[in-house]
Amino acid sequence: MHRPLIFLTAFLALCASAASAMPPGTSLRPEPRPATSQATPEVTVSSQQSSLAVVRSIRPALRGADVAANAQPIVEVNLRTTPTSDAGFARWIDAFQGRARAQGIRQATLDTAFRGIQLDEQAISRDQNQSEFTRALWDYLDSAVSDARVTNGRAAFVANRQTLEQIEARYQVEAEVVAAVWGLETAYGAMRGSSHIIAAMATLAYEGRRSAFFEAQLIAALQILQSGDTTPENMTGSWAGAMGHTQFMPTSYLDHAVDFTGDGRRDIWSDDPADALASTANYLAAFGWTYGQPWGMEVTLPQGFDYAQTGERTKRSTDYWNRQGVRLADGGGRIPDHGQASILLPAGSQGVALVIFDNFHVIERYNPADAYVIGVGHLSDRIGGGAPFAGSWPRQDRALSRDEREELQRRLTAAGFATDGIDGIIGPNTIEAVRRYQATVGAVPDGYASLTVLQRLR
Numbered sequence: 010m011h012r013p014l015i016f017l018t019a020f021l022a023l024c025a026s027a028a029s030a031m032p033p034g035t036s037l038r039p040e041p042r043p044a045t046s047q048a049t050p051e052v053t054v055s056s057q058q059s060s061l062a063v064v065r066s067i068r069p070a071l072r073g074a075d076v077a078a079n080a081q082p083i084v085e086v087n088l089r090t091t092p093t094s095d096a097g098f099a100r101w102i103d104a105f106q107g108r109a110r111a112q113g114i115r116q117a118t119l120d121t122a123f124r125g126i127q128l129d130e131q132a133i134s135r136d137q138n139q140s141e142f143t144r145a146l147w148d149y150l151d152s153a154v155s156d157a158r159v160t161n162g163r164a165a166f167v168a169n170r171q172t173l174e175q176i177e178a179r180y181q182v183e184a185e186v187v188a189a190v191w192g193l194e195t196a197y198g199a200m201r202g203s204s205h206i207i208a209a210m211a212t213l214a215y216e217g218r219r220s221a222f223f224e225a226q227l228i229a230a231l232q233i234l235q236s237g238d239t240t241p242e243n244m245t246g247s248w249a250g251a252m253g254h255t256q257f258m259p260t261s262y263l264d265h266a267v268d269f270t271g272d273g274r275r276d277i278w279s280d281d282p283a284d285a286l287a288s289t290a291n292y293l294a295a296f297g298w299t300y301g302q303p304w305g306m307e308v309t310l311p312q313g314f315d316y317a318q319t320g321e322r323t324k325r326s327t328d329y330w331n332r333q334g335v336r337l338a339d340g341g342g343r344i345p346d347h348g349q350a351s352i353l354l355p356a357g358s359q360g361v362a363l364v365i366f367d368n369f370h371v372i373e374r375y376n377p378a379d380a381y382v383i384g385v386g387h388l389s390d391r392i393g394g395g396a397p398f399a400g401s402w403p404r405q406d407r408a409l410s411r412d413e414r415e416e417l418q419r420r421l422t423a424a425g426f427a428t429d430g431i432d433g434i435i436g437p438n439t440i441e442a443v444r445r446y447q448a449t450v451g452a453v454p455d456g457y458a459s460l461t462v463l464q465r466l467r
């Protein structure tokens with residue numbers, strides 16, 4: 010039933026050329042955890058304390074007016090004259106439409122959504138050529154919480170103050186945190202992505218390595234269109250499906266997007282960010298955000314502190330940490346009581362130390378990488394007038410490559426410190442293995458998966 014047509018897409022080339030202009034270091038999509046294996050094609054993350062390795066984002070980078078100007082069909086060509094892969098795509102769309110109808114998608118919706126569709130070759134190339142380049146946490150934070158992003162965030166905050174304050178009042182999520190997510194996801198709306206979501210999701214479902222995942226996203230995108238929230242032309246985002254000012258995946262949109270403006274449409278794509286920002290607040294609220302609780306605070310650790318107590322898995326009362334001699338880095342005071350807390354050393358004993366509260370784990374629902382959570386949290390503090398971190402980072406260190414991370418896991422496992430798999434992701438099991446190994450050899454047991462640990466294992 011589809012019309013096998015193809016249109017030239019000048020905007021794809023423009024997207025590629027604009028990639029160098031993208032400011033955020035990582036892409037963020039609200040997706041349920043555990044997300045590291047299936048949900049975040051643009052970010053390789055670990056979900057625990059030494060998630061130093063963050064793959065650079067490869068999100069497409071045009072926005073609003075450019076997309077509108079360039080995304081229109083220019084020339085229509087019969088698909089049967091195009092390469093085999095496109096003919097295969099046409100057959101796939103035929104079969105998919107049957108599955109979509111079985112899930113309640115009307116033919117009229119399908120006809121509109123797939124009119125003029127073509128294979129999104131950029132999505133394929135991006136999906137197949139994800140960078141192995143990894144950034145150290147401090148390099149990531151240099152970008153995520155750069156002076157420019159702080160300055161722009163304060164300006165965006167002022168410009169949208171009334172909306173943000175109304176959202177805070179309704180959803181009980183601090184305006185600075187919502188603004189920080191906005192800042193990290195799309196540089197406050199400047200980089201919302203110009204990929205056609207239907208084409209990109211259909212392409213990745215047809216040819217991608219995670220077909221079931223992207224077909225579910227495609228069905229969700231069609232449900233959004235069927236509900237009348239937006240049109241296929243306006244439904245744009247990243248090549249991997251993240252949409253709007255705060256980069257919602259279609260399935261997360263269905264669960265959490267809201268119509269804050271009251272016009273009957275949950276329009277996270279428009280220039281007006283109100284619906285998108287409210288949707289983000291609603292998302293965080295749904296996952297248990299505690300109003301008034303910090304995400305975390307920078308601390309100093311006393312001489313003789315037992316580093317074996319660090320890590321997200323060890324939760325203690327703030328009173329316990331205060332009795333251990335942990336103090337706020339800013340002013341040296343005691344940690345205020347915001348419930349159970351952990352001490353996080355994202356770059357080991359030589360880097361910034363944090364006390365983190367439950368809200369840290371709520372931000373993880375947006376993206377489980379510690380680097381991202383710290384980026385959002387710290388940016389929110391900076392937008393609110395807070396100071397940069399007082400501590401320093403071990404900038405002489407470099408991030409381990411994927412091969413090195415796997416080697417680390419192999420060597421730890423061989424040495425009797427099981428990492429529960431060799432996947433190249435420095436997660437809680439690997440961190441714990443590092444910590445136990447460090448304790449055995451008389452090193453500071455901070456769980457920091459550094460080159461030093463790897464070299465010692467060799």
Ligand SMILES: [Ca+2]
Nearest residue numbers: 268270274276
């Ligand atoms: Ca609306």
